[in-house]
Structures are given as structure tokens and as C-alpha cells.
Amino acid sequence: MRIATWNVNSIKQRIDNLVAWLKERQPDIVCLQETKTTDDTFPREPLESLGYNLAIHGQKTFNGVAILSKLPFDEVTPGLPGEDGDDHARFIEAVISTRRGAMRIASIYLPNGNPVQSDKYPYKIRWMERLAHYASERLKLEEDLILAGDYNVIPAPEDVYDPKGWSEDALFRPQTREKFRALTHLGLTEAVRASSDEAGLYTFWDYQAGAWPKNNGLRIDHILLSPRAADSLQATGIDKHVRGWEKPSDHVPVYVDLAIEPA
DNA sequence: ATGGCCAATATGATTGGA
Numbered sequence: 001m002r003i004a005t006w007n008v009n010s011i012k013q014r015i016d017n018l019v020a021w022l023k024e025r026q027p028d029i030v031c032l033q034e035t036k037t038t039d040d041t042f043p044r045e046p047l048e049s050l051g052y053n054l055a056i057h058g059q060k061t062f063n064g065v066a067i068l069s070k071l072p073f074d075e076v077t078p079g080l081p082g083e084d085g086d087d088h089a090r091f092i093e094a095v096i097s098t099r100r101g102a103m104r105i106a107s108i109y110l111p112n113g114n115p116v117q118s119d120k121y122p123y124k125i126r127w128m129e130r131l132a133h134y135a136s137e138r139l140k141l142e143e144d145l146i147l148a149g150d151y152n153v154i155p156a157p158e159d160v161y162d163p164k165g166w167s168e169d170a171l172f173r174p175q176t177r178e179k180f181r182a183l184t185h186l187g188l189t190e191a192v193r194a195s196s197d198e199a200g201l202y203t204f205w206d207y208q209a210g211a212w213p214k215n216n217g218l219r220i221d222h223i224l225l226s227p228r229a230a231d232s233l234q235a236t237g238i239d240k241h242v243r244g245w246e247k248p249s250d251h252v253p254v255y256v257d258l259a260i261e262p263a
Numbered sequence: 264a265t266g267g268c269c270a271a272t273a274t275g276a277t278t279g280g281a
Contacts, residue, residue: 010270013269061278061279112280207267211264250281
């Protein structure tokens with residue numbers, strides 16, 4: 001089973017690139033972020049034509065997450081529990097049946113948090129605490145659990161082209177990394193780092209300041225696996241070449257291959 | 264971090280992104 005995540009930065013602007021990449025990489029399940037449109041205007045047809053079922057949690061203008069799956073959904077639940085007033089579409093969870101039981105997968109668009117002095121940063125930290133609480137509850141089920149998305153977290157210095165320059169940024173400051181470690185320390189395995197120690201495995205390059213030609217990248221898109229899912233990890237990949245396509249997203253797809261068969 | 268952007272919005276200047 002191949003499972004991917006990609007922040008597409010507008011599903012409408014990226015639909016042609018998404019279709020081209022789906023044909024090339026052939027993932028079974030894809031978590032999307034920043035779809036930036038409401039559910040009634042989501043471009044379903046080109047994706048359903050490729051055989052994907054859709055679970056969508058959209059919003060006008062901002063945010064928006066979705067899950068594409070070649071396997072049918074048993075359950076779909078939008079929204080991260082824990083804060084009643086939070087109306088950002090940043091989380092959707094689905095359950096899919098596999099030969100070894102239920103597989104639970106969430107598409108995650110964790111808040112950016114900049115500027116740090118604004119109320120956006122405490123919102124990010126609260127969101128991370130809510131995610132950790134959710135994860136601790138789900139981990140008790142001992143299922144194949146996959147939390148994939150744009151975490152807006154640079155886990156370590158080797159994941160950013162200029163660690164010093166980014167030290168105070170909401171994506172990299174110590175409190176952010178501490179909260180990310182608290183999440184993984186619950187027992188989640190971050191797939192790319194489980195497979196490689198290499199520096200510069202970036203998943204994002206800003207549109208500005210020539211970041212892509214200069215390879216000024218960040219590693220902020222992650223796939224976290226429960227112990228049961230991590231035991232099935234066969235390979236990981238980052239489709240860096242997609243950043244060089246016409247009309248690119250500023251993020252590229254990340255994927256894992258798991259030794260899990262459909263039901 | 265940055266020289267340089269991109270997307271959405273009753274489409275002109277603003278907001279958000281990372």
C-alpha cells in the first residue's frame with residue numbers, strides 16, 4: 001500500500017499537476033492540504049475518473065483538507081476534537097479496511113503560527129496539544145494509524161537550509177520542536193527519518209527569493225506511523241522533481257510504502 | 264530566510280502563506 005501527502009496550495013490551480021502525479025506515482029491513498037475551496041466546488045470528476053474515492057473537508061479561501069483513496073471509506077470524520085470555536089478546516093480522518101484490520105488515516109494541516117507575537121502562535125501550540133491528545137487516544141486502539149500532512153514543523157537543523165536564520169520562526173523555534181517531539185514520543189515514527197539520516201530532504205521551497213533554484217528548502221511535510229504501521233514500513237520517497245513542473249505547488253509529495261494489503 | 268511569489272477575493276488592494 002502506497003500512502004502519500006501533498007500540500008497542493010489550491011486544488012483548483014493544481015488539478016492538472018495532481019492528475020499527472022497520480023498517474024506517475026500511483027498512490028493508493030493521498031492526504032491533501034490547502035485545497036482552498038468549499039466542498040461543492042472541489043474538482044471531483046478528474047480524481048474519481050482515476051478510481052479514487054474522496055473524503056473532503058473544505059473551506060472558502062483558506063485551509064481545506066481531503067483524502068483520496070482507491071479503497072472505500074468505512075468512516076469519515078472531519079475536524080480535530082478539542083476546541084469548539086475552531087472553524088479552520090485542517091483535519092479529516094478516515095478508516096479503511098485492510099487484510100489485517102482497520103487502518104486509520106488523517107490528513108493534517110497544522111497551523112503555521114507566524115508571526116510568533118500574534119495570537120496565531122498560541123493557536124498553533126494549542127492545535128499541537130490537541131493533536132497529541134487525539135494521537136494518544138487513537139494509539140490505544142493499536143491499529144495501523146497514519147498521520148500525514150503539512151505539519152509546519154522543521155524537526156531538526158538538517159531539515160532547513162539556514163538553521164540560524166530560522167531559529168526564531170514559528171516553524172523551528174524550540175517550543176515548536178518540543179511539541180513535535182512530544183507527539184512523536186507518544187510512539188509515532190516519522191517515516192522519512194526512520195529511513196534516512198541525510199540532510200536536505202526538503203519538501204517545501206518558497207515561491208519567493210529564488211528559493212527553488214538556490215535549493216533553500218524546508219522539510220515540513222511528514223508522515224507519522226503508529227508502531228504497528230511502522231513495522232510494515234518498506235520505503236519512503238519525496239517527489240522533489242514535481243517542484244520543477246509548470247505551475248508548481250510550493251510543497252512536493254511525500255510517500256511511504258507499507259506492507260499492508262487491501263481487505 | 265528572502266531579490267525575485269502565489270492564490271483567493273464580486274478583480275483592487277488585501278490577506279494569508281512559510
